[in-house]
Amino acid sequence: MVPNGDRPILLSKDCPVRQILDLVRDKWIPPVLYTLCSGTRRYNDFQRQIPGVSKKMLTQTLRQLESDGIVERTVYPVVPPKVEYKLTPFGEKLIEPISVLADWAWQHQEELKLIHERRTSLSIVT
Amino acid sequence: MVPNGDRPILLSKDCPVRQILDLVRDKWIPPVLYTLCSGTRRYNDFQRQIPGVSKKMLTQTLRQLESDGIVERTVYPVVPPKVEYKLTPFGEKLIEPISVLADWAWQHQEELKLIHERRTSLSIVT
DNA sequence: CGGTATCCGCTTCGATACTG
DNA sequence: CAGTATCGAAGCGGATACCG
Numbered sequence: 001m002v003p004n005g006d007r008p009i010l011l012s013k014d015c016p017v018r019q020i021l022d023l024v025r026d027k028w029i030p031p032v033l034y035t036l037c038s039g040t041r042r043y044n045d046f047q048r049q050i051p052g053v054s055k056k057m058l059t060q061t062l063r064q065l066e067s068d069g070i071v072e073r074t075v076y077p078v079v080p081p082k083v084e085y086k087l088t089p090f091g092e093k094l095i096e097p098i099s100v101l102a103d104w105a106w107q108h109q110e111e112l113k114l115i116h117e118r119r120t121s122l123s124i125v126t
Numbered sequence: 127m128v129p130n131g132d133r134p135i136l137l138s139k140d141c142p143v144r145q146i147l148d149l150v151r152d153k154w155i156p157p158v159l160y161t162l163c164s165g166t167r168r169y170n171d172f173q174r175q176i177p178g179v180s181k182k183m184l185t186q187t188l189r190q191l192e193s194d195g196i197v198e199r200t201v202y203p204v205v206p207p208k209v210e211y212k213l214t215p216f217g218e219k220l221i222e223p224i225s226v227l228a229d230w231a232w233q234h235q236e237e238l239k240l241i242h243e244r245r246t247s248l249s250i251v252t
Numbered sequence: 253c254g255g256t257a258t259c260c261g262c263t264t265c266g267a268t269a270c271t272g
Numbered sequence: 273c274a275g276t277a278t279c280g281a282a283g284c285g286g287a288t289a290c291c292g
Contacts, residue, residue, distance in 0.1 A: 010160045010228075011177055016235035017156075017228045019242050025151045027265080030143075034136045043274050051138075054266055059275065068241045080273045081272085090237055097230035101150075102136070102143045104223035109142035111216055115194045116145050153285080169254050180286055185255065206253045207292085 020097070023068075028053055028061040030098070033087075036071065037095060040086040070094060146223070149194075154179055154187040156224070159213075162197065163221060166212040196220060 010017045023029055031050045035041055041049075046058055062085060065071035070091040076082040087095070105112060136143045149155055157176045161167055167175075172184055188211060191197035196217040202208040213221070231238060 011157050013242070014239075016231040016238045019238045020227060020231040021150060021156055023241075024147060025153070027151075030147055031136060052266090055275070056267090056277090057265065060265095067244060069237075069244075070241075075274095079272095081275080083274060093234070097227050100226045100230075101146060101223045105142040105146040108219070111195075112142045112145045113140075115149075115196075116139070118193060118195075178286095181255070182257090182287090183285060186285090201254095205292095207255080209254060 023094075024098070026061065026064070028057050029065065032058075032061050032065065033070075033091070033095065033098065036085065036087050036091070040084050042085070043083055046085075065091070149220075150224070152187065152190070154183050155191065158184075158187050158191065159196075159217070159221065159224065162211065162213050162217070166210050168211070169209055172211075191217070 012018065028050070031053070032046060035046055035049050043058070043062075046062075047053065047055070050058070062071060062073065066073050069088055072086050072088050072091075074084045074086075076084070138144065154176070157179070158172060161172055161175050169184070169188075172188075173179065173181070176184070188197060188199065192199050195214055198212050198214050198217075200210045200212075202210070
């Protein structure tokens with residue numbers, strides 16, 4: 001982030017920082033990754049553990065992560081259908097830096113709480 | 127991120143992780159913070175250094191960051207107008223974890239590049 | 253120079269209904 | 273159980289014009 005050295009700009013589509021931020025920008029990707037941290041999950045597990053996610057968005061997110069090589073999808077040919085999702089090795093590596101962000105957030109939750117409260121109180125006025 | 131211990135869920139609005147992710151989700155916040163890393167900046171500096179940002183979004187982003195206590199805005203009563211922006215102490219602290227994310231992205235740019243290329247080639251097909 | 257104001261397209265996302 | 277299909281509202285964000 002800090003412009004040490006002579007790295008290219010953060011803003012072009014070719015910039016890796018831009019690319020990882022784009023991953024995080026996806027509303028449901030962090031919740032899904034979080035759910036997958038502790039192991040293999042089934043479709044319904046996500047629906048129960050992630051409050052407010054619709055089937056549409058859940059499927060869309062899982063498909064995206066699958067085609068990104070972050071999540072592996074396994075279909076068992078049984079009735080009723082059984083589908084399992086788990087992190088790929090790359091997916092597990094991706095957890096690391098996000099964890100750092102998460103840890104920092106927990107350590108500074110008081111400041112973040114202030115920001116959030118100020119934002120919501122403003123949006124009520126407007 | 128990793129659900130070690132018995133931390134509350136990442137998904138509620140009260141969760142600090144959710145809150146910092148919401149900051150990063152804002153399209154123009156990372157570019158603006160990046161620009162501010164190396165010191166005080168004026169309005170026009172952002173417009174020149176951040177390709178593609180409109181005045182509307184730039185102003186909106188700066189106002190947001192100001193009311194969040196992340197950026198400090200100083201107006202000099204001169205003609206022509208002169209306005210300076212800089213990070214607050216909290217803003218500078220906020221740079222740390224994002225830097226970690228950025229460093230990770232640079233170290234894994236090959237994998238990220240693959241993801242990005244796959245995504246864009248798919249969107250052309252669709 | 254450093255903004256506001258307005259219009260509007262486009263994506264995002266939630267709700268609902270249906271399926272193998 | 274694990275999806276797919278369709279619709280429509282909301283709002284993000286770009287373009288343009290104007291202002292103190």
